[in-house]
Amino acid sequence: MYINTLSHYLPSEVIGNEYFTKLNNLSSEWIVERTGIYERRKAGEGENTATMAIEAVNLLLADDNVPYSKNEIDLIVGGTYTPYDTIVTVAHAVQHHLSLPDIPVVTISSACSSLLNAIEIVEGYFAMGKASKALVIVSDHNTAYYNESDTVSGHLWGDGASAMLISKERQSESDMFIKKLITGGAATSGKAIEAVVLRPNDRGVVMPFGRDVFQNACIYMPKVSQQVLQACGLTIDDLDYLIPHQANHRISLNVINTLGIPAEKLISNIQYLGNTGCAGCAIALSENRSKFKKGENIVITVFGGGYSYGAMLITI
Missing domain, CATH: 3.40.47.10 (Thiolase/Chalcone synthase)
Known part of the structure; x- marks a missing residue:
């Protein structure tokens, strides 16, 4: 398998440690010492797991290095444990956005391991001859679910998404x-x-x-x-x-x-x-x-x- 190209999307809002100092009286030094984190991104109003995934896909397909048309994608696999919708999954949202009918669409959740399990699903489809060019999207909207007042883990979380095209056969020297x-x-x-x-x-x-x-x-x-x-x-x-x-x-x-x-x-x-x-x-x-x-x-x-x-x- 080959990763042909990839992208990422980050929300614009930056939340520094001082936010949690005001909220929970946790000093920035305390947070950095225990986690290494001094700031994180937070999805804005109207953003969610699906919209961030779509933004990552838009950035991906706008790349000059994309070696084939979106219409050649024959599999979409999403990964998230923070879904916006548990029925219309992140992969379905991306399929709808791209107007790609009648291809396999799967969303996986194995917590923070979902990226590799999503790629493993692609590996299986390729091995069975059911697909040859896949779009993988991973997106997590942690701040939609977290309890920011929790002094144990509330300050850990950020939001973001990434997308990649994966093919069974090499498409270019940059793969x-x-x-x-x-x-x-x-x-x-x-x-x-x-x-x-x-x-x-x-x-x-x-x-x-x-x-x-x-x-x-x-x-x-x-x-x-x-x-x-x-x-x-x-x-x-x-x-x-x-x-x-x-x-x-x-x-x-x-x-x-x-x-x-x-x-x-x-x-x-x-x-x-x-x-x-x-x-x-x-x-x-x-x-x-x-x-x-x-x-x-x-x-x-x-x-x-x-x-x-x-x-x-x-x-x-």
Whole structure:
């Protein structure tokens, strides 16, 4: 599989740490020390998971490097755990916007691992010969669900979306090759089914066992990153960049320390975007696309509440 091109959309409103200082008496220094976050984006009035996804798709298709017409897209897969509509899913909203009838349309939710599971769905459709050119969209509107007064996790969340075109066969020399993808569920580990939850009829996203999330993320992300490299006959020394799920900068630092990766190989955007959920890694890949060089190896590794995890090896 090949990523042909990608894009990202970020709401214009920036929420700095001072907002939470006024609201919850949490100092900016306290937030930065524990999370690495000093500001995040918040969807504005009239914006939601679907509209952000559509904006990301519009930016994607406006790119001069798009190698084929939108009419050649024969599969749409969306990923989100913060839907605007649980019936008309984010993928349906994008299909309607693009006026692409009679193609498979799927939306997946595996918390912050949804990006890699969405791409894995594409891999399955390609393997079965049911599609050859897919549009993947990941979008999370965390601030529609969070409880901003929650001093444990209210200050973590940001909003954003990303889109990418993926083809079964190479379309151009600038394509990024998806060399290997591994995912797994870890709901039997720790306090997986109660550590971080979003129950819409209750009070939004809550994280009663944040330490358990932290500990398991720091176990699974390095482990699956090693596995995906080893499956391709590579070692950590062959890795040029690591993009971990943007949940907490301390988790990211712990992951690279465990793997023995220097800080300059870590790609991170949580500092200025907050935790943008399943869109975070895709946004980071899009933001940094121009810096990657031919032959470089990038690993995206994720960990989601529930728990779920995964890693994907991309070769430029």
